[in-house]
Amino acid sequence: AIPFVFYYYVTHAKKKLVQGRIHMLSRQVIALALLFFSGSAQVLAMPPTAKDNRVAIPISASERNQVLYEMREFLHNLFNLFNALAKKDMLTAASAVTPMAGLLDRLPGNVKDKLPEEFMQLTLAMNEAVRTMQRDARTRGDMSLTQSQMAELMGYCSGCHDTYRFEAAQAQR
Numbered sequence: 001a002i003p004f005v006f007y008y009y010v011t012h013a014k015k016k017l018v019q020g021r022i023h024m025l026s027r028q029v030i031a032l033a034l035l036f037f038s039g040s041a042q043v044l045a046m047p048p049t050a051k052d053n054r055v056a057i058p059i060s061a062s063e064r065n066q067v068l069y070e071m072r073e074f075l076h077n078l079f080n081l082f083n084a085l086a087k088k089d090m091l092t093a094a095s096a097v098t099p100m101a102g103l104l105d106r107l108p109g110n111v112k113d114k115l116p117e118e119f120m121q122l123t124l125a126m127n128e129a130v131r132t133m134q135r136d137a138r139t140r141g142d143m144s145l146t147q148s149q150m151a152e153l154m155g156y157c158s159g160c161h162d163t164y165r166f167e168a169a170q171a172q173r
Contacts, residue, residue: 054165055116061168063111068166070107074100081150085143093146094137101130119164126156 059067080096104112104123115123133149136142 052165054163056167057114057116057119057164058167058169059111059114063108063114064166064168066107067111070103074103078150081146085147085150088143090137090141090143090146093143094134097130097134097137101127101134103127116164119160122156122160126153126160129153129156 077096077100081093084090084093084096104120104127112120129149129152133146133153136149137146
């Protein structure tokens with residue numbers, strides 16, 4: 001079975017190339033390769049009790065708490081975006097997207113230094129997608145466009161969560 005994220009990138013990468021958005025294609029190819037070669041397709045096909053084969057990123061417990069806090073905030077803003085779109089309120093939708101940008105800027109440097117290059121590439125691509133969605137929501141006010149951009153954004157989230165996990169390293173005594 002081909003995971004949804006894999007299918008999404010294959011089908012939408014062609015579409016973006018046709019639309020002249022080649023710069024996004026390279027980031028999507030990186031994400032696609034990461035998903036394909038990471039074994040995430042195998043992980044998705046396994047029962048929930050199977051061994052976690054995601055790549056562990058070792059960080060301290062406090063660093064993990066910071067990263068998880070940022071992810072929860074991202075999720076809260078995504079919830080606000082969904083609600084705004086349900087109400088057809090594009091101004092509120094654009095406002096909900098604003099705090100989602102700049103995730104890497106809010107992480108301490110010592111955490112960034114521990115992140116794998118592929119993780120950083122996904123995060124940078126996700127951040128670019130968020131900024132584009134914010135700009136387009138404000139200037140175009142096109143709900144359909146924002147919804148398709150949100151699907152792209154969720155692809156980055158799924159790709160990262162399917163591939164990586166943050167693991168709190170045990171404190172040395």
